[in-house]
Amino acid sequence: MLRNHDAEKAVLGCVLAGRATLDDCGLLAAEDFDHPMHRDVWAAVLRVHAARKPIDGLAVAEALHAAGKLAAIGTGVMDLEESCPILAHAASYAEMVRQAAMARRLDAMLTDAARANRAGTPPAEVALAASAKLAQLSSAVRERRRTFRDAMEVTLERFHDIRAGGYEHYIPTGIDVWDELLGGMERGKLELLCAYPSVGKGAVAGRILLNLAQASRKASLFSLEDPEIWLPKRYLAAASGVPVRRLMEAQRLSVHDENNIEHAVMQSREWGENLLIDDRSGLTAEQIGVAARQDVVQHGAQVIVVDNASEIDIASGDDRHDVRTANAVRVLRNVAKDLNVPVLLLMHLKKSGNTTKEPRFIRPNTELLKNSGAFAEAARKIVALWLDEDDKDSIIGTVLKQTEGEKDIDFAMPFHASAGLVRSKGGRKRQGDTGYSEDARGAA
Structure with a gap:
């Protein structure tokens, strides 16, 4: 059913008559109502609630008057207030409204896809766009509200599964010092691996991906910057000594x-099927999100790696760059959260300020996070890479952010320069790196 005006009327009647709260209705949005008057009245209800005022017919009428909507609605608010069903099951009526809204969105998506297909848009593009919208719809189907008790039960189940060996909250990278200090990569979280160019993001991310595949863990790499052969080349160099x-x-x-x-x-050939590689250029965050969901659901990927943030296409949409960037971050964060997988996003650091020293030899500091925008805000873990002129056989990692663990620590990973990969073993926590250089500023 695409429309259920009776259910919309019942929800509004229950709330206006004081026989149901917004919580009972599960946070319905104004856009969930199909009837224009119902949509306007519910929008007014939400404005009254946001102003922390009691919700009743008079308050809603005043909100409609302030929005210039009351004249068109007339006595509609009073009629709705008097239309509360005798059996005021607001939650049931709200679910009917929600399902009808979902059906309309699905119908509109299919209509748009059919129209684009008939207009000659390449079928692959039509399918990808439709998949992105379908993924958004499916993620919204999940139950919206749960109690602390429900969450505690899930937590206890996780504790039991972890101790029984059936679940890993932290997925090991296979790089010994990383796993010792950071626990690995955390499920459900967006993590950043950032560095100045030519420092070693690929050396670290490549080693993590190879370790995962060789340990029979499936991972998905979105190589937006380099062609698919960059990682096989490095593997062959490391394994053969050439x-x-x-x-x-x-x-x-x-x-x-x-x-x-x-x-x-x-x-x-024993483990190569465990590593999925998509090297298409110019993908949007939505396209990455759809493909990542498919990799997790259909192919069992446990980790998503995106190389790198600056190559994600955010040219379309809102005119403001920061809004488009925030949307891209939200898509990647939701992939991690909804699918319960770690998403590792590689990102360039951008030099700013006056310094004669090469940026890659400057220890990154927390000032970098102030200019890195939505990516740094959304990430739950940030590791910045740099090089030490006194330790040329290593790539240094500095933990700039970690919401559940120690930060402001440095660790060294042995670098196999001829292969372009760090080594899994032999890393160490560095001692004495407690001061920050004042020369490093900014991130992109």
């Missing part, structure tokens, strides 16, 4: 090197 650059040159390799490469290729 530097990445030499792998890609025409110079003939020794029999020993060729055998090592062949052996590495054969080994990768």
Whole structure:
């Protein structure tokens, strides 16, 4: 049923007569009402509630008058107030309103998709756009309100499953020092891995992805910046001992090197299906969100990695860049939350301020978070990478943010330079890095 005006009328009557609260109605939005008058009256109800005033016919009428809507509605508010059903089951009527609104949105989505298809839009684009809208609709179907007692029961079940070995709240990266200090990657959270160019985001993210795949954990990589072969090249270099650059040159390799490469290729066939790679450029956050949901639901991906934030297409939509960015962040955060997977987002740091020192050799500080906008605000963990001129065989990670754990700590990961990957073993927590450089500012 696309419309249920009787249910809309019943909800309004219950609330205006004081026989139901907004909580009983489950936070209905004005857009959930199809009848124009009902929509305007409910919008007025919400404004009265926001002003922390008692909800009754007089207060709602005053709100309608202030919005210039009362003249058109006339005695409609009084009629609605008197229309409260004898059996005032507001929650049931509200659910009918919600279901009808969902049906209208689904109908509009299918209509838009059919219209775009008939207009000659490539079918793949139509399907992707429709999938994004369908994912938004499906996420809204979930029950809206739960009690603390409900949440406690879920928590206790998680505790039991964790201790029984059936659930992992933190998914290990396989990088020993990272997992020791940070626990791994937390399910349901958006995490940032940021650095200046040529410091090692790919070296760290690549190692994490390979470790996950080799440990029989499925992961999904959205490689917006580089073609799909960047990670296989680095794997082959690390596994065979042949530097990445030499792998890609025409110079003939020794029999020993060729055998090592062949052996590495054969080994990768045992776990290669565990790593999903999408290297399409210019994807929007919504398109990434749809594909990520498919990877998790259909293919069992446990971790999502996006490389990187600056390559996400946010050109369309609202004119304000900050609003478009905030929407992209919200989409990625919701993927993590709704699917209970960690989403690791790679991000460039942007140099600003006057300094003669190369930014990649400057220890990042918390000032970077002030200019990194919605990404840093939404992330629950932020690790910034940098290089130390006195420790050239390592990539240094600084924990700038961690909502459940220690922060302002540094750790070193051994760097396999010829392969472009950090090593899983041999990392260490650094001692004595307690001061912050005043030269580093800004993030993009």
